[in-house]
Amino acid sequence: MSINRLILGDNLEILKTIEADSVDLIYLDPPFFSNRNYEVIWGDAGEVRSFQDRWAGGISHYIDWLKERVEEMHRILKPTGSIFLHCDWHANAYIRVFVLDKVFGEDGFINEFVWKRSSTRSSISKAARKNYDTIFYYAKSKNHIYNQVFMGLSQASKDLYKNKDEKGVYQTVPLLVSGKRNGETGKVWKNIDPNKHGKEGMHWVTTPDKLDEYDRQGLVYFPPKGVTPRLKYYSNQSPGVPLSEIWDDILLVQRHEAIGYPTQKPEALLERIIKMASNEGDTVFDPFAGGGTTIAVADRLNRRWLGVDQSVQAIKVTEFRLQKQTDLFTAPYTVQLHKYDYDMLRYKDAFEFESWIIAQCGGTPQNKKGGDKGIDGKAA
Structure with missing residues (x-):
């Protein structure tokens, strides 16, 4: 598998092309089961269609959609690899029981991290304010990579x-x-x-x-x-306080990091995860690249990486972030469209094909070395 690639396409189809036992760490921040339209953030028609389809059948449809992808992620992880799945209260219980425990086994569970997003006080209501996300940490085997990290002092x-x-x-x-x-x-x-x-x-x-x-x-x-x-x-x-499962020391995205992505995660969050579960030279994979935080941090920490997203704008924004931190020592990378099999496209469901073709027509990302990429990854 060639690495340091940004790929525009459906992550399920791309996952199927990746070799087994080839990735050290996967971080995924999939669309939450919140039924909120802010998840369609770039306005890509393909994103809109995907958003509508994903929740057409309720929570069971969402879990089936996610599980199919996590099964492929388990396949491509090395025996020493691990996965961090970021979600919130809408579906975290379902995801742990019906996706992660099923795919990785209950013995694969390592930690359930709680990230306190903010300290804003709740308004008066009949329920306490929900101001945290859940990050599930599962490993493919007991021989997984783990590096001790520390939280800042209070x-x-x-x-x-x-x-x-x-x-x-x-x-x-x-x-x-x-x-x-x-x-x-x-x-x-x-x-x-x-x-x-x-x-x-x-x-x-x-x-x-x-x-x-x-x-x-x-x-x-x-x-x-x-x-x-x-x-x-x-x-x-003092290196700080040994890591616990409650993360209340990482603030929401600060102004200097903000790129206008409503669900953008802070770089400090990804830096902690990547340092904890991988070493320099290891391969980090983000199947929902979004605003590119995982990719930018992995690149800065001298990890190899692979990022996938179905949004043209997400790929472009991620590439822009990489360009901003490029220097003489930065490893090269490529930006490409996923190569699709003709028969696979021919026999797609009509609505799925419509989503796919609209996404491809929404714009083509630029390769770092110049020149647009065609469907097969060759210069157009």
């Missing part, structure tokens, strides 16, 4: 770093903790006997030789007489 934690010296800003943490010990950590250090502190005695957090090393490095703070020494802990030593 303001309360940052406020603890109120001391400063030539090395930076720091807080102090105890070197003595409760409980007597008879071993090394219970020995006298700097004329301080830990067993004589506290009601029931105390002990050092580490051995005296390591305390000596801390002292040589200038990391031990000796408070006024009568107070036990403490360890200096600098703010630049």
Whole structure:
């Protein structure tokens, strides 16, 4: 599979052409089951038709539509690969039970992340405000890629770093903790006997030789007489808080990122997911590229990528974002239309064919190197 490609077309048809076990990470933000017309954001006639068809049969139709695609995604994932599916309260329960558990198995479930989109207060009503999205994390096997990532420190934690010296800003943490010990950590250090502190005695957090090393490095703070020494802990030593399932530290899209896409996701959200479940050089796939956030972030993080969308404007906007961050070290990429089989098109349902042909006539994306692309990907 050639990579670093933007493809205009139906993701189901394109998924069927991708080799099995070839992708490391899939992030998909499919249209939510919200029946809201903001999802038809670019005004492409093909999008309008797809939007109307998707919900023609209600939730069961939507789940069937999504499951068919997720089955293909499971096929193309490497054994070490994983999938992150972004949805909201309208269908998250259905998606987990009838799509992800069915395709990946219940053992494939890793996490259910809750992204708190905003802190705006709800107006008075008979229900609390729904201000979160769900991101399901499933893996193809137990041998999946996982890198520890950290959330930023809370303001309360940052406020603890109120001391400063030539090395930076720091807080102090105890070197003595409760409980007597008879071993090394219970020995006298700097004329301080830990067993004589506290009601029931105390002990050092580490051995005296390591305390000596801390002292040589200038990391031990000796408070006024009568107070036990403490360890200096600098703010630049803390990577943050180990990741939890509640993500309340990533704000909605900020003005400098906004491209006019109502359902656009912030780059920080995708950066966290891509760093967590892939390594440099791995392949990231987004079958609903939309405004191109996944592709732009994957490219910036030195991942290989493949993005698909049926909207001409979505492909063009994604390419524009890539061009803005291009430099001498950026890997090349291509933009193309999907090559369709003649018989497949010939025997399509009339309405499906109409949707397809309108989408193709809506405009043709430009290849980065110049020149329009035809249906078969060759220069027109």
